[in-house]
Amino acid sequence: xxxxxxxxxxxxxxxxxxxxxxxxxxxxxxxxxxxxxxxxxxxxxxxxxxxxxxxxxxxxxxxxxxxxxxxxxxxxxxxxxxxxxxxxxxxxxxxxxxxxxxxxxxxxxxxxxxxxxxxxxxxxxxxxxxxxxxxxxxxxxxxxxxxxxxxxxxxxxxxxxxxxxxxxxxxxxxxxxxxxxxxxxxxxxxxxxxxxxxxxxxxxxxxxxxxxxxxxxxxxxxx
Amino acid sequence: xxxxxxxxxxxxxxxxxxxxxxxxxxxxxxxxxxxxxxxxxxxxxxxxxxxxxxxxxxxxxxxxxxxxxxxxxxxxxxxxxxxxxxxxxxxxxxxxxxxxxxxxxxxxxxxxxxxxxxxxxxxxxxxxxxxxxxxxxxxxxxxxxxxxxxxxxxxxxxxxxxxxxxxxxxxxxxxx
Numbered sequence: 494x495x496x497x498x499x500x501x502x503x504x505x506x507x508x509x510x511x512x513x514x515x516x517x518x519x520x521x522x523x524x525x526x527x528x529x530x531x532x533x534x535x536x537x538x539x540x541x542x543x544x545x546x547x548x549x550x551x552x553x554x555x556x557x558x559x560x561x562x563x564x565x566x567x568x569x570x571x572x573x574x575x576x577x578x579x580x581x582x583x584x585x586x587x588x589x590x591x592x593x594x595x596x597x598x599x600x601x602x603x604x605x606x607x608x609x610x611x612x613x614x615x616x617x618x619x620x621x622x623x624x625x626x627x628x629x630x631x632x633x634x635x636x637x638x639x640x641x642x643x644x645x646x647x648x649x650x651x652x653x654x655x656x657x658x659x660x661x662x663x664x665x666x667x668x669x670x671x672x673x674x675x676x677x678x679x680x681x682x683x684x685x686x687x688x689x690x691x692x693x694x695x696x697x698x699x700x701x702x703x704x705x706x707x708x709x710x711x712x713x714x715x716x
Numbered sequence: 717x718x719x720x721x722x723x724x725x726x727x728x729x730x731x732x733x734x735x736x737x738x739x740x741x742x743x744x745x746x747x748x749x750x751x752x753x754x755x756x757x758x759x760x761x762x763x764x765x766x767x768x769x770x771x772x773x774x775x776x777x778x779x780x781x782x783x784x785x786x787x788x789x790x791x792x793x794x795x796x797x798x799x800x801x802x803x804x805x806x807x808x809x810x811x812x813x814x815x816x817x818x819x820x821x822x823x824x825x826x827x828x829x830x831x832x833x834x835x836x837x838x839x840x841x842x843x844x845x846x847x848x849x850x851x852x853x854x855x856x857x858x859x860x861x862x863x864x865x866x867x868x869x870x871x872x873x874x875x876x877x878x879x880x881x882x883x884x885x886x887x888x889x890x891x892x
Contacts, residue, residue, distance in 0.1 A: 529742070529752050529753060529754050529834065530752070530753035530754070530755075530815070531752060531753075532751065540744075540745065541742045541743065541744050542742065542743045542744075542829075543741065543742050543743055543831075544743070544831075544876075544880060601743075619753075624741075624742060626741075645854060645855075645858070648858055648862075649858070652858070652861060652862060652865060655862075655865045655866075655869065656865065658869070659865065659868055659869060659872065662869075662872045662876070663872070665876075666872065666875055666876060666879060669876075669879055669883070670879065673879070673882065673883055673886055676886050676887070676890055677886055679890075680886070680889060680890050680891055683891045684891065687891070
């Protein structure tokens with residue numbers, strides 16, 4: 494990024510422009526590579542998903558990358574759905590887009606992309622997807638402006654946020670493990686009861702058979 | 717006055733530079749071969765991550781042979797490869813900057829969902845320190861701290877994905 498900086502009144506006016514370009518999400522102007530790239534097949538959809546807890550901020554940004562013909566960029570359609578099937582974001586015939594939402598239920602959130610019908614060539618499309626959840630989606634610039642902190646203090650504040658997220662994740666993992674352990678123990682108890690019951694049924698049936706056969710043979714005067 | 721103002725810009729830009737960390741944690745369904753690309757800005761950056769196969773169709777299948785995972789450098793060489801695993805962690809130093817390709821290959825035709833997490837971490841070296849006089853050693857230590865915290869987060873994501881996988885198995889074998 495902009496590591497080599499020139500200090501001087503004239504050059505300093507370029508810095509805000511560069512900062513604004515870095516901060517905006519329109520990465521086509523200044524391709525800051527923060528995202529992963531996916532290839533969209535010529536037919537069919539490409540979906541990415543993540544299992545997210547409730548009450549988490551999700552920020553997404555996607556843009557088509559096509560170096561072959563920059564003046565005729567192919568368009569894609571996108572859809573983001575919640576685990577209950579609600580449509581959170583829908584976009585057609587676009588080369589880039591963004592979405593932001595706060596999760597209301599925990600589950601699998603799905604973002605699907607597919608090529609538009611107007612560009613049915615056999616070529617594959619490259620799509621850059623920038624998917625941020627939780628602490629990575631937090632708007633640190635507004636925090637810096639509101640609390641008037643900057644530099645090292647702001648970086649350390651971000652690290653503190655990350656540590657708090659780690660603590661939250663630990664508690665979440667522990668709770669999920671506790672749930673799973675309860676299910677496992679219930680399954681274990683049921684399997685034990687089931688096997689004892691089937692063994693008891695086998696023994697009872699065999700005792701009944703012996704008793705019936707003995708009675709039968711005694712009645713027929715064979716014993 | 718101008719130098720102080722410049723220093724402030726330097727720190728803010730450094731913060732933004734720190735902000736441009738590449739992390740991605742997603743799940744993708746692999747039928748045959750799926751590739752994810754990630755750009756590495758600096759040579760020598762540590763690329764770390766993990767992936768877990770969250771089984772799609774476990775009830776009738778015997779043990780799946782596993783997923784093959786390969787990382788290809790921008791030059792076309794295979795930098796890292798894992799064969800027949802159901803999930804693993806990886807870490808390596810990027811030999812050069814550029815676009816790296818992370819591919820998952822599924823030898824069976826049943827689609828499998830893979831939850832992966834890729835992180836590209838950069839720690840300013842002495843060379844960077846020498847080039848920019850406003851970058852003092854505390855930024856190196858902060859970057860190291862940041863990378864350590866990211867490794868903890870990566871481990872947590874791995875544990876969460878494995879927990880999801882085990883949860884599917886447990887719920888499948890649950891007797892109602």
